Amino acid sequence: xxxxxxxxxxxxxxxxxxxxxxxxxxxxxxxxxxxxxxxxxxxxxxxxxxxxxxxxxxxxxxxxxxxxxxxxxxxxxxxxxxxxxxxxxxxx
Numbered sequence: 171x172x173x174x175x176x177x178x179x180x181x182x183x184x185x186x187x188x189x190x191x192x193x194x195x196x197x198x199x200x201x202x203x204x205x206x207x208x209x210x211x212x213x214x215x216x217x218x219x220x221x222x223x224x225x226x227x228x229x230x231x232x233x234x235x236x237x238x239x240x241x242x243x244x245x246x247x248x249x250x251x252x253x254x255x256x257x258x259x260x261x262x
Contacts, residue, residue: 180225180257185232188253189215191246192235208238225260232257 189212196209215231223231232254239251 180219180228182219182222184253185228185257186216186219188232188250189213189219189235191250192239195242195246204238204240205242208235208242211235211238225257229257229260 192212193209196205199205211231211234215235218227218231236254
C-alpha cells in the first residue's frame with residue numbers, strides 16, 4: 171500500500187527557508203552546541219529538497235533537525251520550529 175505522502179508535493183521553499191535559518195544559527199553557535207548537529211541535518215535537508223525528495227523523506231529529515239533544536243530560542247527559532255513541525259505532521 172502506498173502512503174499519501176507519496177502523492178503530496180511538499181512546500182520545498184518553506185523547508186529550504188527553515189533549513190537555512192537552522193544553518194545560520196548553527197554557524198553562530200558554540201562548537202559543542204547541539205545546534206551544530208541540527209545544521210548538519212539541515213544541510214542534508216536542503217540537498218534533499220533540491221533533489222525533490224519525497225514528502226516522507228523531508229518529514230523524516232525535519233524530525234532529525236528538530237531533535238537537535240531543543241536549546242534554540244527566540245522568534246526565528248519559534249518560526250523555524252513551527253515550519254519543521256508542520257512537515258513532521260502533514261507528510262507522515
